[in-house]
Each structure stands twice: as C-alpha cells, then as structure tokens.
Amino acid sequence: MKWIKKLSLPLFSACSVPLVVISCKQKDQLDEPKDDKKYSFYKQALNNLVEEKDNVSVKLSEAKQELWKLKKEKPEDTAAIVTQQKIVDELFDKKLAFIKNLNIYADPLKSSGDLLKEWDPTYFVQNIIYQPKENFQDRIKKIRLNDDSQFYKELKANNLYDEFHKKYKIIIVVIDNQDKLSVTFQLTLMPLNSSYSYKGKKNDYYFFYNNWYARYQGFKGEEEIVTKQHNTNKTFTILGIVIPVVAIGGLIIYIVVMILVKKSRAKRGLK
Incomplete structure (x- = not known):
C-alpha cells in the first residue's frame, strides 16, 4: 500500500529491522468507504469467518449427540464411546481456540457485532482497508495478541512496550491465502485514556501490520501525523x-x- 514505508530509525539501528508507519486520517474519510469492493470484501471475509466458526459449532453439537446416543444405546461399546469422546474433545478445543486465539472483535455499534456475539468486545474491528491479490481466498489467520505475541516481543525488545501498552489498544485482523500472509492492511488504534466516540472522534491513529511482523515507528501522543x-x-x-x-x-x-x-x-x- 502507498502508506507503507520501510524505514530504519536510529532507535532501532542495533537490530536493523524494517519499520512501518503510524499515520493519521480524518474519521469521516473512513466512515463511508469509497471503494465498495474493498468494503464488501472485508464484510465477506467476516461472514466467512463466522461461517467457519458456526460449522465447527454444528459439528461439535452433532458429535455430542452421537456420543450421548452411544452411551444410551450401546453402553457396552467402550471403544466407540472413547473414540467419539475424542472427537468431541477435539472439536471443543478447536472451537475454543477459534474463539479465543483469534483476536478479532466486532464493534457492537456496527452490524458485524451481531455476527460475532461470542467474542469478547474489548477490541473493535473497524475500517479495515486492504488490497486483495490474485487468487486471494477469504480466510482469517489465527493469531494471538497477548504478552507472548510477536508484536509485544518486538515492543519489549525495543523498550517500547510500557509506553505503547498504556496508551493504546490494538486490533489485528489477518486475512491470508491459506499458507502465507498476502495482504497489507490498516487498522485503528484508540487511546486508552480518552472516552471513545464512534462518530465524534476527529482523528484516528492507524497501525500498519505487514508480513506477520509488527514494527513500531514511534507515535507522538495526540499530535497529528x-x-x-x-x-x-x-x-x-x-x-x-x-x-x-x-x-x-x-x-x-x-x-x-x-x-x-x-x-x-x-x-x-x-x-
């Protein structure tokens, strides 16, 4: 994307890593996306994500019913019961991991919030902008965003964790083509110490996330960049x-x- 600039600042000269740019745009430029194709593509990706989650839920429900049926009708068939129990456990773990490990949270003020009711609404998905490549498949890649994530490791390695963690929440949405990340996109950072108004905020910060590695250039508080x-x-x-x-x-x-x-x-x- 045209906003991405790989830089090498003195602060990071020791590790010599590529950096990405934090930028600022007017909120009203993003509330109504001009490119309907990108917006619909994003919505379709969310719908596919929910469909995948729902498929796991359906399979889990069917597996539980089958297990209950085996226990009731064939209690002596312990081998079949054990096998079915393993299937239930695997599907349960998959669903649990799917919900917890994917750090994608819907803004309850938007329609997508209805699609993702099971997810913790701590973080908000909004105004995701990206450029899909050829043969691009709608899929959300699993990624954890916690103190053990690559992103926070990078921040800690460069002594930026405390400063960043105190000021901002971040949402990460990774849409890929099954095996490797193939898209660069932009997402919103919200100051933690301010009351957030969905329609009223004049300026938003954006964090650019590329190729599984988040690099932080350095923000300047509320100053517009x-x-x-x-x-x-x-x-x-x-x-x-x-x-x-x-x-x-x-x-x-x-x-x-x-x-x-x-x-x-x-x-x-x-x-």
Whole structure:
C-alpha cells in the first residue's frame, strides 16, 4: 500500500529491522468507504469467518449427540464411546481456540457485532482497508495478541512496550491465502485514556501490520501525523493560495511602477 514505508530509525539501528508507519486520517474519510469492493470484501471475509466458526459449532453439537446416543444405546461399546469422546474433545478445543486465539472483535455499534456475539468486545474491528491479490481466498489467520505475541516481543525488545501498552489498544485482523500472509492492511488504534466516540472522534491513529511482523515507528501522543497524501494536499492548498497572492502583488507593483514612471515623464515634460 502507498502508506507503507520501510524505514530504519536510529532507535532501532542495533537490530536493523524494517519499520512501518503510524499515520493519521480524518474519521469521516473512513466512515463511508469509497471503494465498495474493498468494503464488501472485508464484510465477506467476516461472514466467512463466522461461517467457519458456526460449522465447527454444528459439528461439535452433532458429535455430542452421537456420543450421548452411544452411551444410551450401546453402553457396552467402550471403544466407540472413547473414540467419539475424542472427537468431541477435539472439536471443543478447536472451537475454543477459534474463539479465543483469534483476536478479532466486532464493534457492537456496527452490524458485524451481531455476527460475532461470542467474542469478547474489548477490541473493535473497524475500517479495515486492504488490497486483495490474485487468487486471494477469504480466510482469517489465527493469531494471538497477548504478552507472548510477536508484536509485544518486538515492543519489549525495543523498550517500547510500557509506553505503547498504556496508551493504546490494538486490533489485528489477518486475512491470508491459506499458507502465507498476502495482504497489507490498516487498522485503528484508540487511546486508552480518552472516552471513545464512534462518530465524534476527529482523528484516528492507524497501525500498519505487514508480513506477520509488527514494527513500531514511534507515535507522538495526540499530535497529528499526516500521510504523504495529506502533505500533497496541503502543498496544493498552499500553492493555490500563494500563486494568486504573488500574481496580484506583482500586478499591483507593476501598476504602481507604471504610474510613477508616467509621473516622472510628465514632470520632465513640464520642465
């Protein structure tokens, strides 16, 4: 994506790792995504995720019924009961891992919240922007976001954990093509020490997560960090003001000079 810039700051020179950029955009630019394809793709990915979870739940329910049936009708068939119990346990563990290990949480204020009722709504999924590649399959990759995660290990290794952890919550959504991460996307960071208003917040911070490795450039508290695109827009705005002012100023100077020249010639003519 155009926002991603791999950098190497002095702070990280010891380990010489690629970094990603934290940027800032106006909230209203993201509330109504202009690219309907990206938004629908994201929604489809969420729907597929929920469908996968539901499939596991259905299989688990069927396995439990089969186990109950075996215990009731064939209590002497211990081998079959043990085998079925293992199937139930495996499906239960899979469902539990699916719910707990995937750190994707739906914002209850959005429709996706209804799809993910079983998940802890501590973190909020919102305004995920990404660029799907060819043969891209909708799938959410399992990833843990806790003190043992790669992300926090990176923060701790660079003495940034405490500062980051106190100020921000983060949501990670990884959509991949089965075997490897194939998409770079953007997601929201919310200050922990402020009351969050879904519609009212003017500026949001975005954390760019790429190729399973989260690198932190360094945020500046509530200070706005603009993207390259914003800088370009500002440049055009400045030029749009400066050029007319310079042109008008030049015209005024030209008129004044011409008046002075005419007066000078007139005086010389009188003499």
